[in-house]
Amino acid sequence: MSVSPFGVLGSAPVLAGLDPPYWAATLIKVGVVAVLVPTTALILGIVFLFKVMSWMQSRLGPQEAGPKGLLQLLADGAKFIQKQDIIPDAADRFVFKVAPMVVLISTFLLYVIIPAGPSVVVESLDTGVFFALAMSSVSVIGILMAGWGSANKFALMSGIRAAGQLIAYELPMVLAVVGVVIQAGTMNLNGIIAAQADFKLFGVVPFPLFLLTQFPMFLVFLAAAQAELTQPPFDMPVAESELVGGYQVEYSGFRFLFFFMGEFATAFAFAALASVLFLGGWSLPFVASNSDLYTSTAFWLIGPAVLFTKIMLVSFLIFWFRFTYPRFREDQLQKVCWKYLIPTCLVWVSFTAIAKVVW
Amino acid sequence: MAAPVSERDQLAYISNQAADARVNLEFESEGMTLNMGPQHPATHGTLRILAKLDGERVISCEPMPGYMHRGYEKLCEVRTYPQVTTLVNRIDWLGSFANEVPWILAAEKLMGIEAPPRAQHIRTILFELSRIGNIALFLGDLGIQLGGITVGFYAFRDREHVLNQVEAVTGGRFHPNFDRIGGLKDDLPKGWIAETKAAMVKVQKFCDQVEDLLIGNEIFQARTRGIGIIPPHVAESYGLSGANARGSGIDWDLRRDNCPPGLVYDKCDWTVWTHPDGDSFSRSWIRLQETREAAKIVDQLLDTIPSGAIMAKVPRIIKVPEGEAYVATENPLGEMGYYLVSKGDLNPFRVKIRSASFNNISIVPWLCKGVYVPDVISILASLYFILGDIDR
Numbered sequence: 001m002s003v004s005p006f007g008v009l010g011s012a013p014v015l016a017g018l019d020p021p022y023w024a025a026t027l028i029k030v031g032v033v034a035v036l037v038p039t040t041a042l043i044l045g046i047v048f049l050f051k052v053m054s055w056m057q058s059r060l061g062p063q064e065a066g067p068k069g070l071l072q073l074l075a076d077g078a079k080f081i082q083k084q085d086i087i088p089d090a091a092d093r094f095v096f097k098v099a100p101m102v103v104l105i106s107t108f109l110l111y112v113i114i115p116a117g118p119s120v121v122v123e124s125l126d127t128g129v130f131f132a133l134a135m136s137s138v139s140v141i142g143i144l145m146a147g148w149g150s151a152n153k154f155a156l157m158s159g160i161r162a163a164g165q166l167i168a169y170e171l172p173m174v175l176a177v178v179g180v181v182i183q184a185g186t187m188n189l190n191g192i193i194a195a196q197a198d199f200k201l202f203g204v205v206p207f208p209l210f211l212l213t214q215f216p217m218f219l220v221f222l223a224a225a226q227a228e229l230t231q232p233p234f235d236m237p238v239a240e241s242e243l244v245g246g247y248q249v250e251y252s253g254f255r256f257l258f259f260f261m262g263e264f265a266t267a268f269a270f271a272a273l274a275s276v277l278f279l280g281g282w283s284l285p286f287v288a289s290n291s292d293l294y295t296s297t298a299f300w301l302i303g304p305a306v307l308f309t310k311i312m313l314v315s316f317l318i319f320w321f322r323f324t325y326p327r328f329r330e331d332q333l334q335k336v337c338w339k340y341l342i343p344t345c346l347v348w349v350s351f352t353a354i355a356k357v358v359w
Numbered sequence: 360m361a362a363p364v365s366e367r368d369q370l371a372y373i374s375n376q377a378a379d380a381r382v383n384l385e386f387e388s389e390g391m392t393l394n395m396g397p398q399h400p401a402t403h404g405t406l407r408i409l410a411k412l413d414g415e416r417v418i419s420c421e422p423m424p425g426y427m428h429r430g431y432e433k434l435c436e437v438r439t440y441p442q443v444t445t446l447v448n449r450i451d452w453l454g455s456f457a458n459e460v461p462w463i464l465a466a467e468k469l470m471g472i473e474a475p476p477r478a479q480h481i482r483t484i485l486f487e488l489s490r491i492g493n494i495a496l497f498l499g500d501l502g503i504q505l506g507g508i509t510v511g512f513y514a515f516r517d518r519e520h521v522l523n524q525v526e527a528v529t530g531g532r533f534h535p536n537f538d539r540i541g542g543l544k545d546d547l548p549k550g551w552i553a554e555t556k557a558a559m560v561k562v563q564k565f566c567d568q569v570e571d572l573l574i575g576n577e578i579f580q581a582r583t584r585g586i587g588i589i590p591p592h593v594a595e596s597y598g599l600s601g602a603n604a605r606g607s608g609i610d611w612d613l614r615r616d617n618c619p620p621g622l623v624y625d626k627c628d629w630t631v632w633t634h635p636d637g638d639s640f641s642r643s644w645i646r647l648q649e650t651r652e653a654a655k656i657v658d659q660l661l662d663t664i665p666s667g668a669i670m671a672k673v674p675r676i677i678k679v680p681e682g683e684a685y686v687a688t689e690n691p692l693g694e695m696g697y698y699l700v701s702k703g704d705l706n707p708f709r710v711k712i713r714s715a716s717f718n719n720i721s722i723v724p725w726l727c728k729g730v731y732v733p734d735v736i737s738i739l740a741s742l743y744f745i746l747g748d749i750d751r
Contacts, residue, residue, distance in 0.1 A: 232507070332582075
């Protein structure tokens with residue numbers, strides 16, 4: 001009888017003999033996240049912002065830097081680092097300087113709990129989903145700080161809009177996750193994946209994803225994620241044609257780069273959360289959670305690859321909406337949230353709860 | 360019996376009152392003055408909008424043009440008549456050829472010359488091509504202003520087809536400088552008619568695409584329907600013209616109602632669209648329909664270009680006889696007219712340019728009272744102005 005990897009959460013089968021001391025493990029984990037955040041931001045930026053966007057808008061996009069312009073974002077990053085770090089005279093200097101870091105820290109903390117394999121996870125927390133949602137709201141503080149600290153009217157309006165929007169959209173996001181948590185019976189992300197791998201609809205039909213039972217919640221989660229990322233159609237805080245970039249308007253150089261990186265890395269993290277919660281994460285469809293495949297050495301590569309594929313699919317959706325829709329007005333945005341998304345969630349949560357008890 | 364109030368207590372009381380007054384003064388919400396422009400992206404040019412806000416609500420809103428004033432009316436007085444077309448090209452820079460036409464027609468009217476039928480036909484075709492080039496960019500800009508940037512790129516892509524055709528005839532993509540008193544500079548190049556017909560098919564396709572992607576979009580409709588409503592009598596009293604007037608239900612088009620001689624709109628079959636709502640959506644929708652109608656007009660005129668000369672007999676040195684004339688045409692932005700006073704010299708004595716955007720933008724303070732900040736953007740985008748057309 002093979003042992004389910006979920007029984008020994010957090011202890012890696014391959015590295016079982018390796019047990020580094022706490023400080024070394026922490027350093028390794030910090031290093032992994034510190035490499036992952038910019039890399040994923042770079043991947044999403046190049047693939048979606050440059051290539052997919054220009055393909056959708058029937059234009060070429062960057063062509064010069066590197067083969068087919070693939071290094072354009074690296075060149076841009078190098079440019080941003082060289083630029084002067086301008087701080088407006090009237091700005092609240094400390095708040096202004098710290099704001100991009102706060103935004104980026106919330107992104108870093110999101111990456112901590114995302115599992116890329118049964119044991120490929122920085123920290124497998126039993127409160128995984130809760131932690132993710134809590135950390136994603138930290139970025140509101142950063143954006144509000146940027147809006148206030150810039151001493152710019154456009155930035156201030158943007159910061160206030162962002163605060164209203166991000167706090168309002170926390171609620172549908174939490175409710176969308178609640179349905180999954182009820183169905184899985186755990187908040188641990190690996191547990192949710194295992195529950196999906198073993199899930200049988202009505203106790204009979206094998207049904208590997210929560211996507212179809214929780215489809216409305218998936219849509220709500222995507223909408224809320226879009227709003228949390230302040231991307232169109234929910235980009236009032238940035239709204240370059242009204243607020244001229246909003247809270248980012250006074251930032252230049254590497255501080256702007258931090259915002260940029262934060263936006264795309266968070267997009268990646270939300271896509272990862274969506275694929276873990278609704279698409280089965282690193283698990284393969286119709287392979288039960290106690291399969292030997294998941295404990296094999298090869299799955300150290302297969303798991304992340306499967307998750308990455310799913311993340312790219314979800315990100316494609318996120319960026320597709322972003323490039324297609326015009327933006328809402330602030331009051332219409334709140335109306336969408338309170339009148340449509342939250343009632344949908346409540347209905348579906350109660351439906352899930354009843355279904356959970358019945359089957 | 361109350362104890363007498365000491366002087367110290369009195370002073371303390373007074374200073375407390377003063378402090379309270381100061382605090383009240385500090386916390387009283389005075390609103391915020393927001394200066395949009397002259398470099399704001401929503402003003403696509405150098406329009407400055409001074410808005411007084413109460414939160415997200417606009418209390419008052421004042422457009423301040425003048426950052427791009429180039430003094431064309433005065434400059435015209437020191438140019439000969441044919442030289443003026445170079446200047447007026449740059450008034451509405453997106454539909455440049457359309458700016459030349461009323462000027463040439465005014466001069467022709469004073470001189471008593473009429474262009475040959477072939478020149479009139481081609482003139483009308485180019486007029487409509489510049490209308491398509493102009494309004495296509497409006498549709499794209501509308502998308503950009505409201506956050507759907509993809510439409511903007513589609514507009515630039517498909518406007519190219521029209522600009523290529525204009526370039527093939529005139530040699531200039533933006534400033535053709537092609538219209539002459541008594542005709543046109545040159546005849547059409549070989550194969551141009553078939554190419555233009557193909558371009559018109561692409562324009563129709565572009566219009567369908569915009570309708571799918573933007574005008575028919577629920578978010579777009581939520582952003583524009585019922586926003587910035589102009590009743591017909593207000594539109595008339597502010598002197599709105601073009602699609603802005605027709606969007607308020609005023610059935611008035613200078614191409615149909617008061618077409619000056621020299622343009623052949625009476626020879627084709629087309630519709631003047633009006634919309635009863637008068638909101639931002641109706642103005643945008645009218646412009647979309649107008650692009651389709653313009654493509655239809657071009658398509659019909661291409662079939663019926665008569666043969667013959669391209670220039671009438673015109674003296675080599677043009678002196679316009681003494682007199683006054685006002686000729687207005689339906690330009691992409693609305694009514695554009697030149698009031699021309701001649702004393703019989705090489706140069707005009709006085710020129711007054713009536714450009715559409717200046718009047719269209721004058722309604723902004725009336726229209727933007729009490730709306731939200733994002734609505735200012737959608738209203739400005741739907742009113743559609745070109746800075747060169749405001750400031751001249």
